[in-house]
Amino acid sequence: MRIRTKTSKALHLLLPLLFMVFTACAQKASVPEGFVYIDQVIPTVQYDIRYYSENNFVGSKIDGYEAPAAILSVEAANALKAVSEELDSRGYYLKIFDGYRPQKAVEHFIRWAEDVNDNKMKPWYYPNVDKKDLFMRGYIAKKSSHTRGSTVDLTLVDKETGEEIDMGSSYDFLDNVSAHGTPLITAEQTATVNC
Numbered sequence: 001m002r003i004r005t006k007t008s009k010a011l012h013l014l015l016p017l018l019f020m021v022f023t024a025c026a027q028k029a030s031v032p033e034g035f036v037y038i039d040q041v042i043p044t045v046q047y048d049i050r051y052y053s054e055n056n057f058v059g060s061k062i063d064g065y066e067a068p069a070a071i072l073s074v075e076a077a078n079a080l081k082a083v084s085e086e087l088d089s090r091g092y093y094l095k096i097f098d099g100y101r102p103q104k105a106v107e108h109f110i111r112w113a114e115d116v117n118d119n120k121m122k123p124w125y126y127p128n129v130d131k132k133d134l135f136m137r138g139y140i141a142k143k144s145s146h147t148r149g150s151t152v153d154l155t156l157v158d159k160e161t162g163e164e165i166d167m168g169s170s171y172d173f174l175d176n177v178s179a180h181g182t183p184l185i186t187a188e189q190t191a192t193v194n195c
Helices: 006-027 074-089 103-114 187-193
Strands: 035-037 071-073 092-098 153-158
Touching: 035 074, 071 074, 074 092
Parallel strands: none
Antiparallel strands: 035 071, 092 153
């Protein structure tokens, strides 16, 4: 006969959670010299690494994304830390969608773009653009500054509400409304983008 105490019951409930945390941590690989995981420099950063999931314009996990975390060069991460500290004082956290992008990910985008029949994510990510025009219009690049680890895709999160700040369009929405300086968003959204 087993007797459960409050401690053993709590431990029983806590063990699966600890397993998930340790598994997630174990998935992070070591990074090359001169690079760092962003959350090692900015502990408050939030991640939504869409290329590690199917929630992206391709509709599948992207080659080269081995963990739901983002890497930057040390120099870029330190610069981002200064920005994060300023934003923290104004009531915002950073949410990171992408940082360093392996070349094999860029090659995955190219392969996907060549398959003109694969449009399953069109309604959510590029409803107003013909897929064959995504490179020509600059929404996707065959050479990406992300592969240097010096570029980051991010948004702001309100510390009080936990909600993303409205910047006029969603992440990776391939459309004119997403362009910097677009006249297609409100003055308030423009002010947020330029903060």
